[in-house]
Amino acid sequence: MSGAAATSPSERNARLAELLDRVRAGESGALEPIVRELNPLLWHVARSQGLSAHDAADVVQTTWLGLVRKADQIHTPAALTGWLVSVTKREAWHYAKRAARQEPTEDVGVDAVAADPELDAGLLADERAVSLMRGFRQLTERCQELLKAVAMADRPDYAAISEALGMPHGSIGPTRGRCLAKLRALLLTDPLWSRT
């Protein structure tokens, strides 16, 4: 599958294990490649909790600082993505609760994620992407949250991400999952996406 399988899971885990060892030894700069790889995923996880762009950025930063402090609690490299996703979601939830108690910030309106197919059409140049988003918006909120996160991961890390988001996946390895099966079925009725 396009680029996603460029590194095998075992190669990736070996690389992550080495990075984590260096972080535990106090070399926090070793995190750079993994920060660059996983930041978009964590950012979208935070945004899915309804945070402004500003708060989402703070949450992502807080999550990484938490990793540096708690690197010794992550025993297997395979658990790293899941750990980061669940800490981001929990931290975002705390931020959202705190923000609800305060005055709404100026940028909430501008930042509100477009949830309207008309807005998508104005923002997306590609007709196929507009049609994809039309199908995506028909999914449940939980399915949207999960699929967005899975899509942001470099390698479809379905099982780890769904568990970290509190949606048990119940299988090992990258299987399609109900949410993706639903979206796929919707797209197959669309001439722009159907494959014959």
Added chain:
Amino acid sequence: MSERDMSGNEPLDDFDAEILAALKAAHNELDPMPAHLDDLVLLAVDGSIVDAELARLVEDARAEARSGDRVRTLRFESELGALFVSVVEVRAGVVRIDGWLVPPVPATVRLRSAGAPDVEVEANDTGRFAVEEVRQGAAQLVVEFASGTMATLAVDL
């Protein structure tokens, strides 16, 4: 390919990969991650002091001063205390920062910024300090109190 199978137990195939890649592209276009987020995270984790209290950014306001300068006020809070910082652009790409600590106590304040050496200044006994020339970009303040160390989240100045 059983197109109507909704159990989701089948392995991912090329069409799934294509859908996920298109979803990623669409979300990056609709709601892009701020470009400087990698820099902020890397600055914060690189110098992170494991036992420092994390000071969260609780306010970030911009206003126009009487002089016509645009002033940005940041408020950070931690278990050890609060830190207010006002940021004024002195010329293109360079800002001046004025800070004050609450409660007002003397402390050593270290400014860390991406791609520049750390700058250390002393907060006086009213908790005030200033750094005259700071290059714009990712920056973090680390405050050494007698009672412990507080490190702010990195912010884009």
